[in-house]
Amino acid sequence: MSKKILEISDLHISFHTFAGEIKAIRGIDFDLYEGETLAIVGESGSGKSVTTKSIMRLLPTNNSEIKSGKIMFKDKDIVQASEKEMQKIRGKDISMIFQDPMTSLNPTMTIGKQIMEPLIKHQKMHKSEAKKRALKLLDLVGIPKPDIRIKQYPHQFSGGMRQRVVIAIALACAPKVLIADEPTTALDVTIQGQILDLMKELQKQIETSIIFITHDLGVVANVADRVAVMYGGKIVEVGTVDEIFYNPQHPYTWGLISSMPSLDEKNNELYVIPGTPPDLLNPPKGDAFAPRNPYAMKIDLEKEPPMYKVSDTHYAATWLLHPNAPKVEPPENIQARMRKFAKGVK
Amino acid sequence: MAFLEVKDLKVHFPIKGGIFGRTVDYVKAVDGVSFEIEKGKTYGLVGESGSGKTTTGRAIIGLNHITAGKIVFEGKDITDPRKTKQDFRKNVQMIFQDPYSSLNAKKRVLDIVAEPLRNFEKMSKAEERKRVQELLELVGLSPESIVKYPHQFSGGQRQRIGIARAIALKPQLIIADEPVSALDVSVQAQVLNFMREIQKELGLTYLFISHDLGVIRHMCDQIGIMYRGRFVEEGTTEDIFQSPQHIYTKRLVAAIPDIDPTKREVHMQFRQKVKEEYEQSYHDYFDNQGLAYSLQPVSSTHYVALPEKG
Numbered sequence: 001m002s003k004k005i006l007e008i009s010d011l012h013i014s015f016h017t018f019a020g021e022i023k024a025i026r027g028i029d030f031d032l033y034e035g036e037t038l039a040i041v042g043e044s045g046s047g048k049s050v051t052t053k054s055i056m057r058l059l060p061t062n063n064s065e066i067k068s069g070k071i072m073f074k075d076k077d078i079v080q081a082s083e084k085e086m087q088k089i090r091g092k093d094i095s096m097i098f099q100d101p102m103t104s105l106n107p108t109m110t111i112g113k114q115i116m117e118p119l120i121k122h123q124k125m126h127k128s129e130a131k132k133r134a135l136k137l138l139d140l141v142g143i144p145k146p147d148i149r150i151k152q153y154p155h156q157f158s159g160g161m162r163q164r165v166v167i168a169i170a171l172a173c174a175p176k177v178l179i180a181d182e183p184t185t186a187l188d189v190t191i192q193g194q195i196l197d198l199m200k201e202l203q204k205q206i207e208t209s210i211i212f213i214t215h216d217l218g219v220v221a222n223v224a225d226r227v228a229v230m231y232g233g234k235i236v237e238v239g240t241v242d243e244i245f246y247n248p249q250h251p252y253t254w255g256l257i258s259s260m261p262s263l264d265e266k267n268n269e270l271y272v273i274p275g276t277p278p279d280l281l282n283p284p285k286g287d288a289f290a291p292r293n294p295y296a297m298k299i300d301l302e303k304e305p306p307m308y309k310v311s312d313t314h315y316a317a318t319w320l321l322h323p324n325a326p327k328v329e330p331p332e333n334i335q336a337r338m339r340k341f342a343k344g345v346k
Numbered sequence: 347m348a349f350l351e352v353k354d355l356k357v358h359f360p361i362k363g364g365i366f367g368r369t370v371d372y373v374k375a376v377d378g379v380s381f382e383i384e385k386g387k388t389y390g391l392v393g394e395s396g397s398g399k400t401t402t403g404r405a406i407i408g409l410n411h412i413t414a415g416k417i418v419f420e421g422k423d424i425t426d427p428r429k430t431k432q433d434f435r436k437n438v439q440m441i442f443q444d445p446y447s448s449l450n451a452k453k454r455v456l457d458i459v460a461e462p463l464r465n466f467e468k469m470s471k472a473e474e475r476k477r478v479q480e481l482l483e484l485v486g487l488s489p490e491s492i493v494k495y496p497h498q499f500s501g502g503q504r505q506r507i508g509i510a511r512a513i514a515l516k517p518q519l520i521i522a523d524e525p526v527s528a529l530d531v532s533v534q535a536q537v538l539n540f541m542r543e544i545q546k547e548l549g550l551t552y553l554f555i556s557h558d559l560g561v562i563r564h565m566c567d568q569i570g571i572m573y574r575g576r577f578v579e580e581g582t583t584e585d586i587f588q589s590p591q592h593i594y595t596k597r598l599v600a601a602i603p604d605i606d607p608t609k610r611e612v613h614m615q616f617r618q619k620v621k622e623e624y625e626q627s628y629h630d631y632f633d634n635q636g637l638a639y640s641l642q643p644v645s646s647t648h649y650v651a652l653p654e655k656g
Contacts, residue, residue, distance in 0.1 A: 188394040193601040218603030259535035261564035270535035
């Protein structure tokens with residue numbers, strides 16, 4: 001396997017609010033390899049965005065706190081880095097695409113200026129040089145007539161075009177890591193497809209690693225190499241995209257896959273994960289998913305499950321994988337997927 | 347006779363310009379749309395943003411001024427909102443897209459859900475309270491919720507409050523404008539299931555507006571696809587998904603992400619092929635202004651916007 005570029009270990013993040021301490025991230029570990037796309041999925045409040053914002057050190061300083069843990073990037077611990085050091089990393093080595101292209105661009109600056117900004121700041125380019133590069137970038141992300149468009153303001157662009165501009169800015173310095181936080185959620189399906197294809201194409205060209213945050217499993221199946229499933233501030237399952245879609249082990253992953261409206265069959269009732277997400281103000285003892293888990297055992301309510309190894313690339317945190325655990329029957333559609341996996345997915 | 351009939355609906359918004367603020371041009375948000383909905387069915391309106399699907403929905407309920415065309419609900423013309431009777435307002439309700447902004451943050455749930463009751467029914471305080479509690483139970487919220495405020499609920503729960511408000515007057519038609527777009531997959535499943543359940547229970551008819559084809563396919567009996575204010579294709583769910591005829595529909599169907607990682611190469615190639623076909627044959631399917639032609643029948647249920655032959 002290729003080289004690790006980002007290593008996150010035992011990360012704990014809390015928010016201090018009037019109601020008390022919210023333990024948003026409760027000990028997560030994951031690695032990002034060179035050139036891969038890692039998708040992080042989970043419902044809102046599971047900690048996906050907090051995790052990635054901590055990599056950029058973009059969490060609000062007044063009420064958030066990284067309690068412990070390490071984020072290693074190029075032999076440097078980002079958790080310990082000063083703001084000045086971070087400013088050198090942000091936009092140059094690690095950059096980010098935000099969800100809403102309508103609000104992530106500055107409405108009072110031409111898009112040309114916004115693309116040139118990181119080039120002038122990080123790569124110490126001359127203005128005319130930066131402009132040439134900006135034109136090239138606009139062309140690269142598929143914006144027609146770049147020489148006219150470069151002088152225009154964000155309001156003169158449609159949603160899909162704005163997201164292309166945001167991608168151009170994020171890729172301006174050819175970053176090592178690109179974090180995409182729901183980059184297509186605000187876009188229409190056809191535009192979404194185009195943007196996803198574009199990101200994949202560009203990834204090949206500049207060899208970045210991408211962390212892709214989304215709650216849309218369809219998108220995950222399309223772009224990801226590996227998938228991490230988050231629940232209640234923890235990673236509950238991680239594996240290659242085939243392993244997660246065809247051999248899922250955690251009951252939460254089963255629930256997520258079952259609740260998608262499927263295009264193959266028109267079934268009448270969608271599966272619903274019962275209950276509500278855990279209250280991270282007082283995180284539950286034991287497995288956070290246990291109260292919503294139809295397969296929960298007594299131990300789930302008392303003790304947190306460790307990460308069990310399923311294969312070299314596939315880990316899941318559920319007591320069901322304990323050697324002494326009783327055999328359970330996953331939902332029918334998951335079993336069908338597992339049978340397909342057993343036969344070899346290809 | 348159809349339950350709801352929309353005939354050649356046009357909604358044009360004026361563009362004001364110059365020092366005198368005169369009307370210089372029009373934005374043709376909806377430009378000649380016709381369809382019918384049967385009682386108890388779900389009709390899906392699909393299209394990209396700016397295609398006029400929301401404007402159509404809002405025009406039916408009377409939130410947008412109608413430039414031309416006719417809307418007939420149960421045999422009665424309801425085109426002019428000033429002339430419509432109160433009972434139409436009672437019979438048609440709307441569920442909005444964003445559960446965060448469609449509820450008044452300063453009002454308790456009791457006041458939010460009771461508002462339509464206060465407008466149309468003469469109820470005593472005690473009756474009203476009882477009815478609201480029943481409604482909340484129906485949407486799966488505890489009766490004690492009535493004294494809480496919207497911020498105390500999650501997104502899915504808020505959308506349920508919006509639904510409780512919409513069904514308070516036992517309407518016959520509900521216009522659901524992207525009701526699940528702002529929700530997580532797991533919550534989305536809850537709301538969709540629930541909407542189907544109450545459809546059976548209360549015999550509701552839905553006009554379901556969405557850009558998510560997976561959801562549309564799951565919910566709808568009939569589908570109309572909009573592009574720049576016009577229909578490009580209309581048919582049953584099978585017609586649209588099994589044999590899309592218009593190049594725009596083909597492209598839309600091809601763009602749905604498939605939850606099967608093994609097929610992604612094939613899928614991407616297919617998408618590329620459809621995109622090329624789209625670019626090549628664009629002029630066969632759209633007129634010189636880039637608008638869709640009028641609908642021609644392909645079968646008894648399936649209509650496609652194609653140029654007239656000859």
